[in-house]
Amino acid sequence: MTASTSTTRDYVPSGPFAGRFGPAIALKSRETGRLTELGPFSIDPETFGPLEVAYDFGPVTRKDIEAGPASLWRYAPLLPVPRTAEERPADLSPGWTRLLKSENLARRLNLKNLWIKDDRDNPTHSFKDRVVATALAAAKTLGYTTLSCASTGNLANAVAAASARAGIDSVVFIPENLEQGKILTSAAYGTKLIAIKGNYDDVNRLCSEIADDRDDYGFVNVNLRAYYAEGSKTLGYEIAEQLGWRLPDQVVIPVASGSLLTKVDKAFQELIALGLVEAKPYRIFGAQATGCSPVAEAFDAGWDVAKPVRPDTIAKSLAIGNPADAPFVLDIVRRTGGAVAAVSDAEIVAGIRLLAETEGVFAETAGGVTVANLVKLLDDGRLDPDAETVVINTGDGLKTLDAIADHVGPAATIDPDLRIFRQTIAAL
Structure with a gap:
């Protein structure tokens, strides 16, 4: 594993995997920026911090991307993968999920402009x-x-x-x-x-x-x-493209390891650098459950590092007590003027029900966390109700039925009798 202190622009790819990851040319220390050759590495041996992919993107236009398939592979020129489908293994072609314009939920919360990025549409129903x-x-x-x-x-x-x-x-x-x-x-x-x-x-x-x-x-x-982790960038790319090649004003993203939030920000920054969207201020908000909220606690306390916790929440997909990307989440939300907040299990259930009842979108517990934090951040005055807002629903509620099993069910059970039905429906 060779290393270099040069910038990405000056770096000359080396090693057995050079040229085999599309536009990716190196792995970069997220703490120091130090570059190393591509390979099966995740930790910088000098700092013991995480590595991420560094690129030398060629010319990429909106037209190039729009001509691609209706999947995340339309963004292959921006990902660490071989450029052609023939060079990649057979896959399920995820991505290009719906960005839903919210009318009912937005009205309920007095939000001027709300979108729901709904990743239930993926092959196994999550991002x-x-x-x-x-x-x-x-x-x-x-x-x-x-x-x-x-x-x-x-x-x-x-x-x-x-x-x-x-x-x-x-x-x-x-x-x-x-x-x-x-x-x-x-x-x-x-x-x-x-x-x-x-x-x-x-x-x-x-x-x-x-x-x-x-x-x-x-x-x-x-x-x-x-x-x-680079696959998460495609959520950010899609949001911008589906909005007509522009960035939203604010985004609310669930936080487990924190990688999703950091990569959405990375996607926005890459689109700006490539000239595919106009540069503008945007704010990123992280959402956690109080039963596992090390990043929210660190944000509130003003810390740069989150203290590990033992998870205890119904939002099991977010139950990571020692999130690897916590320091980077904190950097991003502070840089963009956002925040990280947390909600209780009861609020999570209420968030699931609110999204389902207003927009017909049945989210898993992580989606309930995001919607409940949307409500909380609005109530606290930290989200701007007049700004264009995107919330990300990462998965399908059919996977977490236990979370709402004690809260919903038949409104009544009656005999097959018209008279009884009339009496019952009048009382409901």
Whole structure:
């Protein structure tokens, strides 16, 4: 693994994988900017901090992107993947999900202009299909024969399904207390599903050890993390393109590891640098659950680093007590004038119901976190009700039915009798 202190512009790609990741030319330390060659690396050996992908983009126009497929691969010239479909493994072509104009929810909350980016439309019904697509392409390029992950549920679904489509083996690790729906929908794809006694952070520690022990396992969120995380940029790209090639004024994003929020910001910055959108101020807000809110607590306290917590929330897909990208989330929300807030489990359920009842969008618990924080941030005066706002729904409520099982159900149970129906409906 070679290193350089040069800028991206001056850097000359080297190593066995140079030229094999499309526009990506190096891995870069997120702390120091130091560049290293492309490869199966996720940690800078000097700072022990995370690495991310650095690029030398060629000319890219709106017309080029618009001519691409209705999937995240329309942005292949901006991702660390081979440029042509023939060079990538067979995949489920996620992305290009709906950006829904909200009328009813906006009216309920007195918001002037609200959009819902609805990632339920992805093949396994969450945004994780995006990150797995870029990780899978990297795994093939790097020679891994088994795809793996540590997961709070949605990633397990996405890795299992993508591996089945690509025809490669997969081994997926989850906490044993996940929602039953996510366990079953992962196992259905034929993956080797390993449940671990402990929380996500325990699972992640074990996977890091296995990644060091097995050279055939490509862990999408461990040794492939630098490439995997870039898939989240496509949410930011799509929001801008679907708004008519412009950036929104403010965005509310759920925070688990924090990678999604940081990559949406990275997407906006890349679009500005490439001249694909006009530069403008925008604000980014992070959303957590109070049962696992290390980033929100750090933001409120003015810290630069989040203190690890033990998760205790119904929002299991966000239950990461030691989020890897917390310092970068804090940097971004402060730079953009945003905030990170948290809501209770009761507020999460209310958020799920509010979105479903007003817009017909049934979100999983992470979506409930986002909507409930939208309400809270408006009530606190931190969100501008007159600004164009986008909220991101990352997954489908059918995966987390347990969260609302005690809160919704039949309004009445009656005999098949017209007279009884008339009496009942009049009383409801």
